[in-house]
Amino acid sequence: MIHNKDTLPQQPAPKGSIGPIAWLRGNLFNGPINSLFTLLGLYVLYLLVVPTIQWAFIDADWVGTSREDCSRVGACWVFVNARFSQFIYGLYPSEEYWRANIVFAMFAGIIAWMVIPRLPFKRWMTLFALLVFPVIAYVLLHGGYFDLPRVSTHRWGGLMLTLLLATVGMVGALPIGIVLALGRRSTMPIVRTFCVIFIEFWRGVPLITILFMASVMLPLFLPSEMNVDRLIRALIGLTLFQSAYMAEVIRGGLQAIPKGQDEAAAALGMTYWKRMGLIVMPQALKMMIPGIVNTFISLFKDTTLVMIIGLFDLLGIVQAALSDSRWLGFSIEGYVFAAFVFWIFCFSMSRYSQYLERKLNTGHKQ
Amino acid sequence: MFNKKHLALLASAGSLTLASMATAQADTLEDTINNGSVRCGVSDGLPGFSSPDDEGNWQGIDVDVCRAVAAAVLGDAEAVDFISLNAVERFTALQSGEVDVLSRNTTWTTTRDTTLGLNFTGVTFYDGQGFMVARDLGISSADELDGASICIQSGTTTELNLADYFRANDMEFNPIVFDTSEQTVGGYQAGRCDVLTSDTSQLAALRIQLEDPEASMILSDVISKEPLGPVVRQGDDTWFNIVKWSLFAMINAEEYGVTSENAEEMLESEDPNIARLLGQDGNYGEGMNLEADWAYNIISQVGNYAESFDRNVGMGSPLEIERGVNALWNDGGFQYAPPIR
Numbered sequence: 001m002i003h004n005k006d007t008l009p010q011q012p013a014p015k016g017s018i019g020p021i022a023w024l025r026g027n028l029f030n031g032p033i034n035s036l037f038t039l040l041g042l043y044v045l046y047l048l049v050v051p052t053i054q055w056a057f058i059d060a061d062w063v064g065t066s067r068e069d070c071s072r073v074g075a076c077w078v079f080v081n082a083r084f085s086q087f088i089y090g091l092y093p094s095e096e097y098w099r100a101n102i103v104f105a106m107f108a109g110i111i112a113w114m115v116i117p118r119l120p121f122k123r124w125m126t127l128f129a130l131l132v133f134p135v136i137a138y139v140l141l142h143g144g145y146f147d148l149p150r151v152s153t154h155r156w157g158g159l160m161l162t163l164l165l166a167t168v169g170m171v172g173a174l175p176i177g178i179v180l181a182l183g184r185r186s187t188m189p190i191v192r193t194f195c196v197i198f199i200e201f202w203r204g205v206p207l208i209t210i211l212f213m214a215s216v217m218l219p220l221f222l223p224s225e226m227n228v229d230r231l232i233r234a235l236i237g238l239t240l241f242q243s244a245y246m247a248e249v250i251r252g253g254l255q256a257i258p259k260g261q262d263e264a265a266a267a268l269g270m271t272y273w274k275r276m277g278l279i280v281m282p283q284a285l286k287m288m289i290p291g292i293v294n295t296f297i298s299l300f301k302d303t304t305l306v307m308i309i310g311l312f313d314l315l316g317i318v319q320a321a322l323s324d325s326r327w328l329g330f331s332i333e334g335y336v337f338a339a340f341v342f343w344i345f346c347f348s349m350s351r352y353s354q355y356l357e358r359k360l361n362t363g364h365k366q
Numbered sequence: 367m368f369n370k371k372h373l374a375l376l377a378s379a380g381s382l383t384l385a386s387m388a389t390a391q392a393d394t395l396e397d398t399i400n401n402g403s404v405r406c407g408v409s410d411g412l413p414g415f416s417s418p419d420d421e422g423n424w425q426g427i428d429v430d431v432c433r434a435v436a437a438a439v440l441g442d443a444e445a446v447d448f449i450s451l452n453a454v455e456r457f458t459a460l461q462s463g464e465v466d467v468l469s470r471n472t473t474w475t476t477t478r479d480t481t482l483g484l485n486f487t488g489v490t491f492y493d494g495q496g497f498m499v500a501r502d503l504g505i506s507s508a509d510e511l512d513g514a515s516i517c518i519q520s521g522t523t524t525e526l527n528l529a530d531y532f533r534a535n536d537m538e539f540n541p542i543v544f545d546t547s548e549q550t551v552g553g554y555q556a557g558r559c560d561v562l563t564s565d566t567s568q569l570a571a572l573r574i575q576l577e578d579p580e581a582s583m584i585l586s587d588v589i590s591k592e593p594l595g596p597v598v599r600q601g602d603d604t605w606f607n608i609v610k611w612s613l614f615a616m617i618n619a620e621e622y623g624v625t626s627e628n629a630e631e632m633l634e635s636e637d638p639n640i641a642r643l644l645g646q647d648g649n650y651g652e653g654m655n656l657e658a659d660w661a662y663n664i665i666s667q668v669g670n671y672a673e674s675f676d677r678n679v680g681m682g683s684p685l686e687i688e689r690g691v692n693a694l695w696n697d698g699g700f701q702y703a704p705p706i707r
Binding site for chain 2: 072082083090091092093094152154212215216219220222227230307308309310312316317319320321322323324325326328329331
């Protein structure tokens with residue numbers, strides 16, 4: 001009998017089964033049909049990507065001040081360049097940009113503080129963001145106090161306005177939504193009926209209709225001395241509309257929490273608000289993150305609808321710029337720029353929500 | 367696509383009772399002076415009529431009307447709050463007092479003038495539906511368009527006017543309908559039609575978006591009437607007069623050769639018309655509760671009608687629209703202002 005006590009020396013895996021070539025073979029070229037589709041896909045990609053790069057980068061014009069600086073073979077980024085500050089600040093007077101910049105910087109600072117886990121005093125920061133920051137932002141942007149010249153709201157615009165609408169909408173819609181969702185599950189008939197009617201009314205009407213009502217009809221019902229600013233009208237409409245959607249997302253999360261949790265808490269002698277605040281909501285909110293972020297992203301994009309009531313959000317100001325007779329015919333560049341900015345914001349929100357889900361994942365995932 | 371005009375009428379007519387209540391409000395002139403600026407409703411972007419320039423200042427022939435009113439009332443053409451309005455909400459904004467002058471390429475029609483509680487003060491631009499054709503087709507008049515395929519934007523009165531015109535002249539045409547003006551100009555560019563039709567002011571804006579604008583020309587024939595002018599609320603006649611005469615002052619200034627550049631020298635002019643216009647001979651602003659130099663302020667700060675036209679839509683602008691029917695009455699056009707005396 002032949003005994004070989006030594007194990008055979010370890011050999012590297014066969015060349016064909018590791019590395020990029022093996023990956024290609026395994027995933028893209030395993031069989032004639034798949035190979036064919038891979039080649040076809042590559043060809044389609046080639047047809048799409050090459051002209052796009054050619055248009056957007058190689059043939060594009062980047063520097064200049066007027067349409068004459070554009071060859072019109074490729075993209076004319078000169079247009080976006082010349083209008084850049086307008087796309088960011090709208091028709092805000094340029095000598096007052098610093099005020100908007102301070103607000104932007106504070107806003108970014110607050111977001112960063114909230115998002116980076118290591119930083120302390122989150123609770124104080126939240127209070128500051130919700131109670132103090134809006135006042136500072138209003139005083140700075142609107143002016144009229146501390147010798148700051150007044151800038152009326154119809155000069156606000158661009159990305160600044162988009163962010164303002166989206167932030168106010170989100171910050172306003174979440175608490176109202178929570179209250180409505182709890183109200184809809186309440187056993188008190190009047191509270192429940194009110195919440196159901198509110199939610200179903202606002203959810204049953206398109207956002208465009210609400211904005212039109214707010215901008216076209218509402219002024220006619222109000223006495224003429226009482227002229228509510230159109231931005232405020234849009235903000236209220238947007239917030240109430242979103243809170244109805246938010247309420248349903250939150251109600252969905254609440255229903256996913258087993259009834260036993262609530263009952264167990266009640267058995268411990270907790271009051272309604274303690275049960276909701278300490279037991280049900282923390283579990284529910286965690287599960288609702290995808291739904292809430294989804295609502296936020298759709299709200300962020302819905303803000304473009306304010307264009308129809310004559311507010312110049314990012315998309316609106318791009319369109320207004322396109323109507324300048326010295327810049328006619330650069331609509332693609334303008335829209336590509338707007339789409340890019342929107343994508344950056346929506347994608348960041350989406351990534352952050354995924355991170356948050358991983359961080360808060362405490363055993364609900366299979 | 368819904369018809370914006372109908373929706374606007376519907377929204378406005380529904381609110382008529384309320385609107386007529388809203389019109390009975392305080393003195394617009396006094397409010398404007400207290401407020402320190404004229405609240406002016408403009409379009410949210412229409413080439414040559416109102417659009418923000420690179421610095422964010424509103425430019426356009428509609429915008430200049432409001433600047434003129436501000437110059438007359440407040441002595442400062444920059445004292446205007448521009449509020450951009452879309453086609454649907456424009457009348458409500460004026461009725462509810464959100465704006466005091468509506469200068470937003472609005473066509474003067476019976477319905478609008480008589481049923482909305484509003485008044486048109488004059489015509490800043492005589493627009494009308496026209497045709498753009500390729501130069502090498504050798505067409506010089508709309509009568510030669512029999513059998514042509516015509517690019518057109520759907521859901522507008524343009525479509526109706528076109529059908530009427532061809533039927534009245536016993537000609538055939540083949541309509542090629544698009545949804546937006548960008549698609550329409552794209553279709554024309556791609557050669558899907560021989561002719562593109564729209565209002566002449568729009569045609570000029572569409573033409574310069576073509577790859578080779580020089581290869582196309584706009585025919586001089588116009589097949590519909592679209593007089594565009596500023597609008598004010600009914601019931602405040604002083605304000606109505608101010609807006610009306612602000613435009614008349616600009617037209618008269620052109621007629622008498624007073625421009626923003628020579629306005630100061632013209633103060634010394636011997637011509638009695640000019641002396642009256644510039645407030646050197648009697649105070650013709652008195653009836654409107656304005657200072658004697660109201661027209662001088664307009665002309666020196668905004669310019670006369672020709673300057674405004676040229677700078678915004680005429681030969682001095684990319685649109686290069688000819689004066690045509692918008693020339694002065696003594697120059698073959700319709701622009702005619704009553705005398706100041």
